Amino acid sequence: MSKDRYESPLSSRYASEFMLNLFSAEKRTQTWRRLWVALARAEHELGLPVTAEQVAELEDHLTDIDFDLAAAREKEVRHDVMAHVYAYGKAAPSAAGIIHLGATSCYVTDNADLILYREGLRYLRKGLTALLGNLAAFARRYADTPTLGYTHYQPAQLVTVGKRATLWMQDFLADLEELGFVLENLKFLGCRGTTGTEASFMDLFEGDGAKIDEMNRRIAGEFGFEKTFPVCGQTYPRKVDSRILNCLSSVAQSACRMANDIRLLQHDRQVEEPFEKNQIGSSAMAYKRNPMRCERICSLSRYLMADAMNAPMTASVQWLERTLDDSANRRISMPEGFLCADAILRLCRNVTDGLHVNEKVVERAVREYLPFIATENLMMEGVKRGGNRQELHEIIRTCSMAATARMKEGEPCDLLARLAAEPAFAMTEAEMEAVLDPKLYTGRCAAQVEAFLEGIAPLLAGAESGDTPEINV
Numbered sequence: 001m002s003k004d005r006y007e008s009p010l011s012s013r014y015a016s017e018f019m020l021n022l023f024s025a026e027k028r029t030q031t032w033r034r035l036w037v038a039l040a041r042a043e044h045e046l047g048l049p050v051t052a053e054q055v056a057e058l059e060d061h062l063t064d065i066d067f068d069l070a071a072a073r074e075k076e077v078r079h080d081v082m083a084h085v086y087a088y089g090k091a092a093p094s095a096a097g098i099i100h101l102g103a104t105s106c107y108v109t110d111n112a113d114l115i116l117y118r119e120g121l122r123y124l125r126k127g128l129t130a131l132l133g134n135l136a137a138f139a140r141r142y143a144d145t146p147t148l149g150y151t152h153y154q155p156a157q158l159v160t161v162g163k164r165a166t167l168w169m170q171d172f173l174a175d176l177e178e179l180g181f182v183l184e185n186l187k188f189l190g191c192r193g194t195t196g197t198e199a200s201f202m203d204l205f206e207g208d209g210a211k212i213d214e215m216n217r218r219i220a221g222e223f224g225f226e227k228t229f230p231v232c233g234q235t236y237p238r239k240v241d242s243r244i245l246n247c248l249s250s251v252a253q254s255a256c257r258m259a260n261d262i263r264l265l266q267h268d269r270q271v272e273e274p275f276e277k278n279q280i281g282s283s284a285m286a287y288k289r290n291p292m293r294c295e296r297i298c299s300l301s302r303y304l305m306a307d308a309m310n311a312p313m314t315a316s317v318q319w320l321e322r323t324l325d326d327s328a329n330r331r332i333s334m335p336e337g338f339l340c341a342d343a344i345l346r347l348c349r350n351v352t353d354g355l356h357v358n359e360k361v362v363e364r365a366v367r368e369y370l371p372f373i374a375t376e377n378l379m380m381e382g383v384k385r386g387g388n389r390q391e392l393h394e395i396i397r398t399c400s401m402a403a404t405a406r407m408k409e410g411e412p413c414d415l416l417a418r419l420a421a422e423p424a425f426a427m428t429e430a431e432m433e434a435v436l437d438p439k440l441y442t443g444r445c446a447a448q449v450e451a452f453l454e455g456i457a458p459l460l461a462g463a464e465s466g467d468t469p470e471i472n473v
Contacts, residue, residue: 010336014300014343022120023335025067029084031112033062035219036088036099039191042218043101046211048204054095061091081105102200103191106322110189110236113334115223117244120338121183127345128176128251132169133460134352136453139165142357143449146438147270148365155369158438161271161357163445166452168261171254173456175247182247188225189236190216195321196232233321241334242311248341249308255344256301259294262351266291269361274354297347304340307333366438371415372400377435378419378427385426395422 011020021027037058044050066087074083082105089096100107142161149159193200198212205211220228229236265271266289273293310333314326375396382392396419403415420429 008336008339010339010343014346015339016342016346018123019120019339019342022116022123023338026065028112028116029065029067029070030062031115032081032084032108033058033065033088034223035108035111036085037062038219038222039101039103039107039215040095040098041222042215043098043204045218046205046215048101050098050101054092054098057092057095058088058099061088064091066091079105081108102193102204104194104234106189106235107191111219111223113330114186114188114225114236114240117334117338118183118186120342121179121186121244121247124248124251124338124341124345125176125179125183127342127349128172128179129459131345131348131352132172132176132456134349135165135169135172136456136460138162138352138355139169139449140453144439144442144446145357145359145362146366146442147362148369153264155372157373157443158366158370158441160442160445160449161362162449163442164261166449168254168258169452169456171257172251173459175251175254176459178247178250182243186225186240187236188216188220188223188228189232190220190228192216192232192234194234196234233318235318235322235326238311238315238318238326241330242315245308245311245333245337248337249305251341252301252304252344255348256298256305258348259291259297259301259351262294262355263291263298266294268365269358270365272356272358273351274356293347293351297344297351300340300344300347304337304344307337307340363438367436368413370436370438370441371403371413373441374432374436375400375415375419377440378425378432381435382425382427387424387426391424395419395424 037055040050040055040058044052044055065084069090070080070083070087073086074080077083077086081100085100088099092099139162142165143163145161146158147161147164149156149164191201192198198209201212201215202209205215216228220226262271262273266273272289273291275289310329314329314333317323318326379389379392379396383389399415399418399422403413403418407413416429416432419425420427420432
């Protein structure tokens with residue numbers, strides 16, 4: 001394979017074969033030809049001078065695309081669609097004269113894009129659902145495993161490992177709902193003419209608007225679309241692209257959040273992403289286990305979030321019925337957005353499929369900070385034994401500061417010993433130790449995990465998890 005030309009890392013390293021095929025020239029041009037067939041068939045059935053034999057010949061040549069011929073023709077005429085009309089006509093000569101009848105270029109380009117985007121969104125939905133399945137299994141396994149919670153990345157009250165995973169899941173679930181909304185509301189452009197007036201078809205059908213509507217219904221139905229845009233210019237509204245890339249950006253936001261959390265936890269060795277037997281963590285520091293998968297998720301997510309800005313900028317400058325300054329941008333930003341989202345989700349699935357919890361490390365962190373977390377319970381117990389709540393609070397405050405200062409010198413926490421030495425508590429250190437069961441301080445975490453997983457069980461029950469191959473990362 002030649003390596004003397006630039007190639008996108010999304011295609012050479014990260015995205016799946018499915019997504020690479022979906023946005024290939026082969027797939028796009030075949031979709032154009034399917035659209036030309038659908039148009040010819042509808043025109044034939046509605047009485048225009050298109051024969052059944054011509055439609056059949058077009059159908060027979062959906063896949064034998066002469067890209068060299070089309071490229072040579074495009075170099076001559078400077079028009080990609082007309083170059084492919086020419087190449088299709090050479091493959092199906094009896095139908096050459098009726099290809100693209102009444103249509104404008106956006107009939108094939110825009111409708112094909114909508115078809116491809118719909119397939120891409122459906123594929124991403126499967127990957128997102130499979131990711132939620134991985135996280136559900138992880139959350140269920142660690143639903144009641146206490147771990148140190150953090151606010152401001154400072155030690156706070158205890159949570160559980162499984163509860164933390166449901167926070168990630170909730171973000172991805174919102175993305176799945178948004179993706180479903182985008183799919184359900186995706187409309188077809190149809191064949192609407194150069195400025196969306198259908199004037200060419202008014203001429204072809206001799207003013208019969210009902211036949212034009214029926215033609216568009218038949219074409220849309222052939223590709224599984226229930227609705228077309230009620231009005232349009234030459235193109236479908238570019239707000240659609242904005243909605244799609246915003247949805248993909250949302251997936252990237254959720255993925256980046258989860259991956260950053262894992263990176264922070266891996267720093268403390270509490271959680272680790274998968275690390276293969278022969279994997280090298282650093283070229284210089286052979287002992288290292290860098291969270292490179294999660295770092296890659298964050299890196300790609302930043303790209304996708306930035307890429308999503310292309311669509312609203314394009315949508316905001318669509319002059320009147322059509323301008324072509326969207327074309328070059330969309331050729332890059334839309335496929336790359338899909339490929340990037342695909343890569344991110346595959347990495348997320350890879351990480352969550354083998355996410356490892358170092359339970360002893362987690363337990364040690366809990367034990368280190370548990371005396372501080374338990375002080376409110378200790379204060380309540382001291383009051384029960386005759387102590388003054390305000391006095392006990394001040395004792396806890398001063399002893400906590402002293403114990404923290406000792407820990408900053410590298411010494412172990414001695415908070416309980418300090419509190420036990422205070423007569424106002426009327427408790428021994430052993431009695432204080434008795435209230436240090438971590439599960440007493442995780443609140444409703446386990447129940448919250450159970451309720452959350454029960455709520456999404458119907459969604460996960462129908463998940464298809466075998467559609468995307470594993471990624472070498």
